Amino acid sequence: MKHIISILMENEPGALSRVAGLFSARGYNIESLSVAPTEDETLSRLTLVTSGADSVIEQITKQLNKLVDVVRLMDLTEGSHIERELMLVKVQAVGESREEVKRIVDIFRGRILDVGQAQYIIEMTGTSEKLNAFISALGITEIIEVVRSGVSGVARGDRSLRV
Amino acid sequence: MKLSGAEILVRCLQEEGIDTIFGYPGGAALHIYDAIYHQKQIRHVLTRHEQGATHAADGYARATGKPGVVVVTSGPGVTNTVTGIATAYMDSIPLVVLSAQVPKQLIGDDAFQEVDAVGITRPCVKHNILVKDIDQVALAIKKAFHIASTGRPGPVLIDIPKDITAEKTEFFYPESITMRSYAPRDKGHPKQIRRALDLLLSAKRPIIYFGGGIIQANAHQELIELVRMLGYPCTSTLMGLGGYPATDQQFLGMLGMHGTYESNMAMHECDVLLALGARFDDRVTAEVSKFSPYAKIIHVDIDPSSIGKNVAVDVPIVGHVKTVIQEIIKGIKQRGDKPEANDLATWWKQIDAWREKDSLSYDRASDQIKPQFVVEKLCEITGGDAFVTSDVGQHQMFTAQHYLFDKPRRWINSGGLGTMGFGLPAAIGVQLAHPDSTVACVTGEASIMMCIQELSTCRQFDLPLNLICLNNRYMGMVRQWQEFFYDSRYSHSYMDALPDFVSLAESFGHVGIRIEKPGDVEGALLQAIQDRSQLYFLDFIVDQSENVYPMIAAGGGHNEMYLSPGTGDIPEERELA
Numbered sequence: 001m002k003h004i005i006s007i008l009m010e011n012e013p014g015a016l017s018r019v020a021g022l023f024s025a026r027g028y029n030i031e032s033l034s035v036a037p038t039e040d041e042t043l044s045r046l047t048l049v050t051s052g053a054d055s056v057i058e059q060i061t062k063q064l065n066k067l068v069d070v071v072r073l074m075d076l077t078e079g080s081h082i083e084r085e086l087m088l089v090k091v092q093a094v095g096e097s098r099e100e101v102k103r104i105v106d107i108f109r110g111r112i113l114d115v116g117q118a119q120y121i122i123e124m125t126g127t128s129e130k131l132n133a134f135i136s137a138l139g140i141t142e143i144i145e146v147v148r149s150g151v152s153g154v155a156r157g158d159r160s161l162r163v
Numbered sequence: 164m165k166l167s168g169a170e171i172l173v174r175c176l177q178e179e180g181i182d183t184i185f186g187y188p189g190g191a192a193l194h195i196y197d198a199i200y201h202q203k204q205i206r207h208v209l210t211r212h213e214q215g216a217t218h219a220a221d222g223y224a225r226a227t228g229k230p231g232v233v234v235v236t237s238g239p240g241v242t243n244t245v246t247g248i249a250t251a252y253m254d255s256i257p258l259v260v261l262s263a264q265v266p267k268q269l270i271g272d273d274a275f276q277e278v279d280a281v282g283i284t285r286p287c288v289k290h291n292i293l294v295k296d297i298d299q300v301a302l303a304i305k306k307a308f309h310i311a312s313t314g315r316p317g318p319v320l321i322d323i324p325k326d327i328t329a330e331k332t333e334f335f336y337p338e339s340i341t342m343r344s345y346a347p348r349d350k351g352h353p354k355q356i357r358r359a360l361d362l363l364l365s366a367k368r369p370i371i372y373f374g375g376g377i378i379q380a381n382a383h384q385e386l387i388e389l390v391r392m393l394g395y396p397c398t399s400t401l402m403g404l405g406g407y408p409a410t411d412q413q414f415l416g417m418l419g420m421h422g423t424y425e426s427n428m429a430m431h432e433c434d435v436l437l438a439l440g441a442r443f444d445d446r447v448t449a450e451v452s453k454f455s456p457y458a459k460i461i462h463v464d465i466d467p468s469s470i471g472k473n474v475a476v477d478v479p480i481v482g483h484v485k486t487v488i489q490e491i492i493k494g495i496k497q498r499g500d501k502p503e504a505n506d507l508a509t510w511w512k513q514i515d516a517w518r519e520k521d522s523l524s525y526d527r528a529s530d531q532i533k534p535q536f537v538v539e540k541l542c543e544i545t546g547g548d549a550f551v552t553s554d555v556g557q558h559q560m561f562t563a564q565h566y567l568f569d570k571p572r573r574w575i576n577s578g579g580l581g582t583m584g585f586g587l588p589a590a591i592g593v594q595l596a597h598p599d600s601t602v603a604c605v606t607g608e609a610s611i612m613m614c615i616q617e618l619s620t621c622r623q624f625d626l627p628l629n630l631i632c633l634n635n636r637y638m639g640m641v642r643q644w645q646e647f648f649y650d651s652r653y654s655h656s657y658m659d660a661l662p663d664f665v666s667l668a669e670s671f672g673h674v675g676i677r678i679e680k681p682g683d684v685e686g687a688l689l690q691a692i693q694d695r696s697q698l699y700f701l702d703f704i705v706d707q708s709e710n711v712y713p714m715i716a717a718g719g720g721h722n723e724m725y726l727s728p729g730t731g732d733i734p735e736e737r738e739l740a
């Protein structure tokens with residue numbers, strides 16, 4: 001099952017490589033990883049998406065917690081949460097497909113950010129599943145580039161990840 | 164007064180109460196070495212290789228419980244420490260490694276003797292820090308000692324660019340430190356402790372299995388009290404030996420791949436298993452799918468990630484093992500319950516029957532020197548009270564099986580990483596920590612060659628070590644596996660072109676003796692151990708074909724041990740309970 005793990009880490013050099021190194025050394029897979037500073041400049045927030053049996057996820061969270069720079073972490077998927085991912089897609093848009101692509105973008109509530117002579121750049125946010133669905137919906141349209149931010153997530157209600 | 168980074172480094176070590184450090188100088192470390200030169204409080208031990216320095220510091224730490232300290236230069240200096248750091252990491256030994264780095268402005272330029280020390284060591288340290296600012300030096304070192312020696316101990320590396328060791332700032336060393344991201348847990352969860360008590364006190368076939376955590380946590384007194392008050396049998400991992408007196412009736416010996424028959428059978432048959440400061444390593448559990456099939460398992464460990472990693476656990480208790488045992492003892496006293504005496508007596512009867520197999524026996528009538536015999540004699544002559552280091556191989560297992568350690572921190576070996584070359588430098592660290600104690604290093608002719616250069620360090624510091632080389636002219640443990648599992652195809656496990664160890668020892672300024680007959684074993688050992696003024700290299704020419712038994716092969720459970728086949732070369736008897 002897919003898990004979204006949110007991590008608050010000391011904003012120290014090398015923090016990211018500790019996480020990446022842990023995953024490669026122990027053979028865990030990372031589907032996506034996003035990292036950015038928070039409102040508190042001493043902290044970085046990482047969101048990583050991984051999958052595996054419960055016992056593997058338990059080990060992943062324990063091993064992450066063991067990293068000295070990790071201040072706190074939360075498996076968002078253990079409770080209700082919001083998740084979003086940003087995607088930019090550059091597609092070939094000529095002739096009939098110009099209209100077709102625009103229609104699909106509207107259905108998915110995306111936006112066309114840039115209209116070129118033969119290309120569109122599309123912005124789409126949503127869950128990873130929605131972004132995947134959008135890509136399938138593009139069908140035969142030629143995709144030139146796909147850029148995804150990786151998942152960001154936050155728990156709903158009283159559950160919060162803060163120091 | 165302002166101090167240079169190098170002076171600060173030395174002052175920090177003094178503040179930590181460090182009396183001995185191990186190291187090797189080089190370009191980037193020269194300011195540090197100059198600061199070392201200008202002081203008297205700390206003794207610097209120059210080894211002959213940075214691997215030797217790291218193992219020596221590790222041996223020092225294992226023998227004392229205090230963190231070992233290493234100072235090395237950049238580039239090859241620090242890469243040479245990697246094996247030592249990984250060795251300490253796998254056995255959770257507190258080590259602080261201070262490595263010099265090229266000046267800040269050269270980092271990333273492929274400068275002379277530049278290596279990404281923090282990157283190279285990351286997977287085998289508890290933590291590491293590249294210091295980027297003179298004002299961070301003292302804090303980084305404080306953190307290093309704090310992290311290395313608390314929680315589950317481990318090595319910490321601090322990498323310091325050369326220019327920072329020359330810059331100056333005010334020296335301030337914090338007394339203590341708290342880190343929001345690092346706060347190891349001490350007490351066990353009360354509810355889990357209650358559940359543990361329920362299980363423990365209602366057990367019919369209990370066993371207590373302990374590991375190196377007991378030694379690291381100085382919890383041997385508590386362990387002894389617990390084992391005695393319950394009257395339960397206990398068994399130890401390779402790393403836990405000495406945590407409970409080996410000569411005591413309630414001790415079943417070591418368990419696992421080369422454990423005793425009674426230990427492994429008791430592990431297999433038990434209904435309640437209390438694991439204390441042990442991590443269910445694959446050499447201990449044998450085939451996990453066959454592990455303790457009838458047991459409810461209670462696991463006490465300081466490291467949450469050790470719990471439930473290899474074996475599913477019924478009662479997990481995260482905490483300092485010393486504190487948790489105290490809590491368990493208190494709980495038992497409060498309840499006033501006693502284990503059911505009849506069940507326990509039946510269990511002991513069964514265990515004693517297993518004991519009768521005498522699974523560590525060997526051919527005492529042989530006209531060749533048996534390696535087990537040498538270890539047995541060593542134990543006898545030193546009253547089981549020596550500090551004994553070892554390398555890796557058959558000699559290590561024979562020592563673990565036949566030297567009866569009654570006290571903690573006496574048995575010093577590389578269990579987790581299994582590093583050949585550990586024994587001699589580790590013995591240096593031990594002897595420096597305990598100058599008046601007998602220190603022996605039981606080694607093999609292959610292992611000893613991996614850090615043989617340290618004989619020179621021993622000469623310089625007048626260390627009267629006793630090197631007990633069980634020379635079988637083979638990488639014995641490799642040969643054993645090839646005999647069993649590769650149809651005796653001894654691919655590259657022979658030790659050809661061996662040096663004459665006697666003259667080799669002499670050339671380093673020590674005493675060397677070759678012993679070829681069983682009748683000469685005792686005399687040679689006595690001479691070496693009684694002479695406190697010199698290092699002895701005892702080269703015992705032992706039986707080449709001896710194998711370590713019992714043995715559990717890959718895929719086997721605890722009840723599937725190969726027992727000694729007499730003189731046959733293929734294991735003949737596979738005991739299936």
Ligand SMILES: Cc1ncc(C[n+]2csc(CCOP(=O)(O)OP(=O)(O)O)c2C)c(N)n1
Pocket residue numbers: 554555556557558559581582583584606607608609610611633635637638639640641
């Ligand atoms: C650095 C290192 N390289 C290789 C090994 C694999 N290995 C384990 S035991 C062993 C043989 C050791 O031979 P020796 O020191 O003569 O001891 P014996 O088994 O003969 O007692 C080897 C090569 C190891 N443990 N460490």
